[in-house]
Amino acid sequence: MTAPATAAAAAAAAAAAASTLTYVYAVTGPAPALDDLLPGLAGVAGSPVTLLVPPTGAAAPVAFVISDVSRSEWTEDVLRERFEDVRWLEETARAHHHVIETLAAHTTVLPLRLATLYQDHARALQALEQQGPDFAAQLARLGGHTEYGVKVYVRPAAPPTGTPAPVPASPGKAYLQARRARHDAREDHYRQAQLAADRIAGIAREYTAQHVRHPAQSGPLTAPADGENVLNDAFLVPDAQAEAFRAAVGSVAEDLPGIRLELTGPWAPYSFAAAPPADPAP
Incomplete structure (x- = not known):
């Protein structure tokens, strides 16, 4: 390749780099399976997914x-x-x-x-090299473990049922009695939720x-039929204990109808990952 052609190619590469940001999904260690997996994997906005690997001799193989x-x-x-655009946010x-x-x-x-961004590959590599030993330690901690989520919802109190009083109550008194019954039922559901917790x-x-x-x-993403979410926990479970964990959690509410x-x-393990080092990229 002639010198002008080399210069033109370098300029084109520089222009392409200046028009992009580096979007980072995760940190991982060496895995031969990724060599065949990544070429067919599409990420945000349909963009190809690749590995950004530090130079040989880096402090940690991440x-x-x-x-x-x-x-x-x-x-x-x-x-x-775009973070106000629910459809875009959901797709991304x-x-x-x-x-x-x-x-x-x-x-x-x-x-x-979501939206962990660096100005370019060089900035991302700098962060990767600086945090390499910490990332490697976290990957070692997470190896052989999986995250599970457990949520507890308090069911809405149902309208009171039972044998009506022999003497009809006044409308005001009947309203107060019904309100008190709903309150008692709701308090019982909260006690059941505490027992479940x-x-x-x-x-x-x-x-x-x-x-x-x-x-x-809370809010519009929680359907009214779900009741009130009162517990929203994440657990890091060793893979060897996963089946026993799921069975034990599955039996928690068997005798708690509320x-x-x-x-x-x-x-x-989303809930157990540390934040990446900061970068001034948008």
Whole structure:
């Protein structure tokens, strides 16, 4: 290749790099299965997924799982608007999650949050090299473990039933009696929820390696039929204990009709991953 052609190719590569940001999904270690897996994997906005590996001789054998995304589509101003777009957010989160779960089926991964961005590969590599030993330690801690979620919902108090009083009550008195009955039923459901939480804590001590308590869910994403979410916990479970853990959690609410229990997973260990080092990228 002639010198002008070489210079032109270098300029084109520089222009392409300047037009993109580096989107990071997760940290992972060496895994031969990824060589065949990544070429057919699409990430956010349909972008190809690749590995960003530090130079030979780095402190720890870890890599970023990345995509190159259009800089104009991921600026701070654009993201601020798009995070208000439920449809875009759902599609992007689904693509992000798909990449991580596909990787997790073949190797240990340290998931990173949605829209973890670096200015370019060089900045991402710098962060990877600086945090390499810490990332490697976290991957070693998570190896052979899977995340499960446990949620407890208090069911709405049903209208009171039973034999009516022999003497009809006045409308005002009947209203107060019904209100009191609903209040008593709701308090009983809360007591059942506390009992369920105590049982889950006991199961966690026996079967899990780590526990994270997330805020209870509320708002439009929680359907009214679910009742009130009062417990939203994540557990890091050794794979050897997963079956016993699921069975134990599944029996928690068998005698507690006032609550609903939801067990989710297995998941990649989102709740047990540390935040990546900061970068001034949008």
